[in-house]
Amino acid sequence: xxxxxxxxxxxxxxTMRAYxxxxxxxxxxxxxxxxxxAYLAFHAIGGGRAGGGxxxxxxxxxxxxxxxxxxxxxxxxxxxxxxxxKAQITEQREGTLESQVLAPARRLPYLIGVGLQxxxxxxxxxxxxxxxxxxxxVRLPAPDPVxxxxxxxxxxxxxxxxxxxxSAIMISVGExxxxxxxxxxxxxxxxxxxxxxxxxxxxLRWLGEALPITSALRALRAATLEHAPLSAAxxxxxxxxxxxxAYLAxxxxxxxxxxxxxxQRGGSA
Amino acid sequence: xxxxxxVFAAEGLKQHRRIFGSKLVVFSMLLWPVLTLATTYYTVLxxxxxxxxxxxxxxxxxxxxxxxxLAAGALAYTFFFSLVQSAWHFSWERVSGTLEAMFLTxxxxxxxxxxxxxxxxxxxxxxxxxxxxxxxxxxxxxxxxHPGMLAVAALALLVPAVAWGAFLNSLLMFSRDSAFLYTLLxxxxxxxxxxxxxxxxxxxxxxxxxxxxxxxxxxxxxxxxLLDGKDVGDLAGQxxxxxxxxxxxxxLTALLLRVGERHAQRTGSLQLF
Numbered sequence: 001x002x003x004x005x006x007x008x009x010x011x012x013x014x015t016m017r018a019y020x021x022x023x024x025x026x027x028x029x030x031x032x033x034x035x036x037x038a039y040l041a042f043h044a045i046g047g048g049r050a051g052g053g054x055x056x057x058x059x060x061x062x063x064x065x066x067x068x069x070x071x072x073x074x075x076x077x078x079x080x081x082x083x084x085x086k087a088q089i090t091e092q093r094e095g096t097l098e099s100q101v102l103a104p105a106r107r108l109p110y111l112i113g114v115g116l117q118x119x120x121x122x123x124x125x126x127x128x129x130x131x132x133x134x135x136x137x138v139r140l141p142a143p144d145p146v147x148x149x150x151x152x153x154x155x156x157x158x159x160x161x162x163x164x165x166x167s168a169i170m171i172s173v174g175e176x177x178x179x180x181x182x183x184x185x186x187x188x189x190x191x192x193x194x195x196x197x198x199x200x201x202x203x204l205r206w207l208g209e210a211l212p213i214t215s216a217l218r219a220l221r222a223a224t225l226e227h228a229p230l231s232a233a234x235x236x237x238x239x240x241x242x243x244x245x246a247y248l249a250x251x252x253x254x255x256x257x258x259x260x261x262x263x264q265r266g267g268s269a
Numbered sequence: 270x271x272x273x274x275x276v277f278a279a280e281g282l283k284q285h286r287r288i289f290g291s292k293l294v295v296f297s298m299l300l301w302p303v304l305t306l307a308t309t310y311y312t313v314l315x316x317x318x319x320x321x322x323x324x325x326x327x328x329x330x331x332x333x334x335x336x337x338x339l340a341a342g343a344l345a346y347t348f349f350f351s352l353v354q355s356a357w358h359f360s361w362e363r364v365s366g367t368l369e370a371m372f373l374t375x376x377x378x379x380x381x382x383x384x385x386x387x388x389x390x391x392x393x394x395x396x397x398x399x400x401x402x403x404x405x406x407x408x409x410x411x412x413x414x415h416p417g418m419l420a421v422a423a424l425a426l427l428v429p430a431v432a433w434g435a436f437l438n439s440l441l442m443f444s445r446d447s448a449f450l451y452t453l454l455x456x457x458x459x460x461x462x463x464x465x466x467x468x469x470x471x472x473x474x475x476x477x478x479x480x481x482x483x484x485x486x487x488x489x490x491x492x493x494x495l496l497d498g499k500d501v502g503d504l505a506g507q508x509x510x511x512x513x514x515x516x517x518x519x520x521l522t523a524l525l526l527r528v529g530e531r532h533a534q535r536t537g538s539l540q541l542f
Binding site for chain 1: 293296297300301304305307308311312313314315316317318319320321322325326329456457459460465466467469470471472
């Protein structure tokens with residue numbers, strides 16, 4: 001707590017002073033345009049309907065609802081990964097990674113502080129996007145509040161979990177742009193944000209299952225679109241939590257060696 | 270003329286060393302577009318399988334043609350986006366202090382901004398090649414009136430793209446903030462230009478805005494020439510529009526460069542960051 005809360009506060013100050021609108025507009029545009037694309041295609045090409053294969057693969061016939069929940073989850077995941085995974089390489093670029101290593105603060109609370117700040121900003125962005133979706137006529141049924149809350153927690157653990165090994169990769173190779181965007185386009189294809197992963201060839205589908213976001217999305221959709229009780233979503237929630245914690249554990253193990261490599265290589269990130 | 274050619278050669282060498290010679294460019298120019306293309310294909314697939322979809326958009330009756338339609342969009346978009354990227358790199362000249370040095374030399378300003386865009390495109394020509402081969406292998410998707418249309422399509426992509434790149438570069442004379450290029454021209458560009466949807470699916474006002482972006486019309490020509498077997502006569506209107514738009518963009522570029530340089534001379538802003 002002694003590390004997490006001050007980090008949360010510092011990152012809020014940085015966002016409010018330096019990057020108020022850049023991040024906000026960037027994240028929001030991606031979500032809104034994804035829903036917009038689905039909306040236009042649904043009406044102009046599908047004539048307000050999706051093919052029968054979709055309902056079978058997705059478990060719901062509500063194409064727009066499916067894409068909207070996916071777009072919200074996508075904004076959430078991308079933003080969380082960007083903040084948490086890039087926290088340390090940003091410290092390195094700004095020249096404060098050494099100070100971080102010298103300070104007696106532990107890494108996990110520091111990253112949790114970064115994650116909490118990301119969570120608070122992202123929730124605002126997602127709410128604005130959902131308001132847009134409702135405005136253009138997407139109807140989301142009333143969710144099951146307990147399942148939704150559980151899915152939200154599991155999804156947060158999942159994205160936090162995969163961000164930590166990513167952070168280790170970024171500081172050890174001194175590169176963020178290629179690493180982060182490759183992960184994002186892969187996630188977009190594999191995790192089922194905008195279409196059911198059942199459409200993918202089997203090897204890709206299994207690759208998607210290795211990312212905890214895939215199971216988090218199933219739980220989120222069960223809560224929002226199907227009003228599923230907690231027991232129905234439990235297998236996906238447990239899978240998501242287990243995978244997320246496994247990534248987190250591996251990531252925390254890797255951070256120490258990665259920091260050593262980063263500092264030996266010097267300040268050029 | 271010789272001086273301008275030397276500017277082109279130098280800019281090409283610089284970009285090759287800084288950006289396109291690096292192996293990492295395979296990610297941004299090939300891997301990302303291909304994965305994004307697959308995502309787009311699967312995202313619109315449920316809608317194209319809806320009953321009656323083929324009446325509204327005949328192309329969806331064959332998944333191969335739908336994929337080719339989206340692939341042509343991805344190709345043209347990647348081409349144009351590489352220009353946004355080189356304009357973004359151009360803004361680093363200001364950060365590293367070489368923008369002012371470039372404007373101290375007698376090199377033609379127009380040659381500088383044109384060279385920036387066109388060398389990006391020349392170095393991305395392999396991408397066009399990969400697409401051509403992939404389309405030819407997936408038999409039945411490539412449908413040309415005659416082989417010459419391949420060159421015509423390439424030209425309809427290249428010339429407006431260079432004009433677009435020059436225009437973007439001239440905008441950076443005025444602004445020190447290049448992040449807006451990325452935020453404003455990444456996602457919104459594919460949306461309004463009909464990269465992932467046929468133009469008829471877009472509302473009229475979005476199509477109208479889209480016409481101001483050369484990518485929109487370039488894409489109509491590219492798809493018409495490569496996928497629908499149209500010849501020069503069928504696409505004459507689009508060619509005239511593209512030529513006009515390119516001329517307007519180049520005119521604006523010349524104007525902005527002159528005004529921008531005078532502004533910079535007065536305020537000394539070229540060395541500010």
